[in-house]
Amino acid sequence: MENLLLILLNSVITSSIICLADRVNNHIPIFINRSFCFNCDHTLSWYDLLPVISAIITNFKCRYCHYHYGFRYPLLEFFGTLIGLLLFSDSSLWITFFLMLFLALEDCHDQSIHANILIPWILYLSITPWQRDIHASFIIVILTTVLFLVYVRHSLGAGDIPPIICLTLVSSSMSFAFTLICATVTAGIYIFVKHQRHIPFIPFLLIGWLLSIVIEKAITYLL
Numbered sequence: 001m002e003n004l005l006l007i008l009l010n011s012v013i014t015s016s017i018i019c020l021a022d023r024v025n026n027h028i029p030i031f032i033n034r035s036f037c038f039n040c041d042h043t044l045s046w047y048d049l050l051p052v053i054s055a056i057i058t059n060f061k062c063r064y065c066h067y068h069y070g071f072r073y074p075l076l077e078f079f080g081t082l083i084g085l086l087l088f089s090d091s092s093l094w095i096t097f098f099l100m101l102f103l104a105l106e107d108c109h110d111q112s113i114h115a116n117i118l119i120p121w122i123l124y125l126s127i128t129p130w131q132r133d134i135h136a137s138f139i140i141v142i143l144t145t146v147l148f149l150v151y152v153r154h155s156l157g158a159g160d161i162p163p164i165i166c167l168t169l170v171s172s173s174m175s176f177a178f179t180l181i182c183a184t185v186t187a188g189i190y191i192f193v194k195h196q197r198h199i200p201f202i203p204f205l206l207i208g209w210l211l212s213i214v215i216e217k218a219i220t221y222l223l
């Protein structure tokens with residue numbers, strides 16, 4: 001029963017984050033209107049909104065206009081729920097994941113994010129007792145490098161600063177170093193393959209960070 005409630009909680013939060021990002025990206029007011037189809041504007045019933053399940057039942061189409069919305073939403077809902085479940089035991093990681101998911105979805109849309117939403121969370125993380133193997137000197141080095149990349153090299157956007165600080169505060173030194181290397185390498189491959197000059201960096205940062213957590217947990221489990 002407890003597991004079922006946890007699945008439900010994480011799937012509802014994931015679904016709400018996706019909905020919130022969609023509304024912000026499409027300049028739709030957040031607090032008015034029930035969920036509706038972006039193609040035909042039909043208001044969706046509760047049974048159209050069951051994470052993953054509704055998409056499978058309706059064959060990934062809108063029940064009213066039959067618009068095929070693809071696999072993006074159910075895949076995001078599935079992996080968001082799964083990762084939420086895996087991180088639930090550590091509230092710092094759990095909350096950081098959902099905040100980063102929202103920013104990654106925003107970044108994918110038009111490469112601009114509301115990074116300031118992280119500031120209260122960064123302040124909270126800064127004043128809570130340090131539980132991870134990270135040193136102030138490491139944070140200073142990271143901050144200096146990031147500021148150099150943003151304001152001198154212009155290879156990162158200013159919006160990338162809060163997410164990077166946030167991940168620094170919830171990771172160990174090794175884990176964060178891996179996150180940055182992984183994000184930079186995968187982003188570089190993406191630029192090379194897609195021939196794009198500007199790409200959203202937050203999704204790569206999020207993937208690198210999640211991989212670092214998986215590897216860290218695997219190492220802890222094996223040792």
Ligand SMILES: [Zn+2]
Nearest residue numbers: 037040062065
């Ligand atoms: Zn529709």
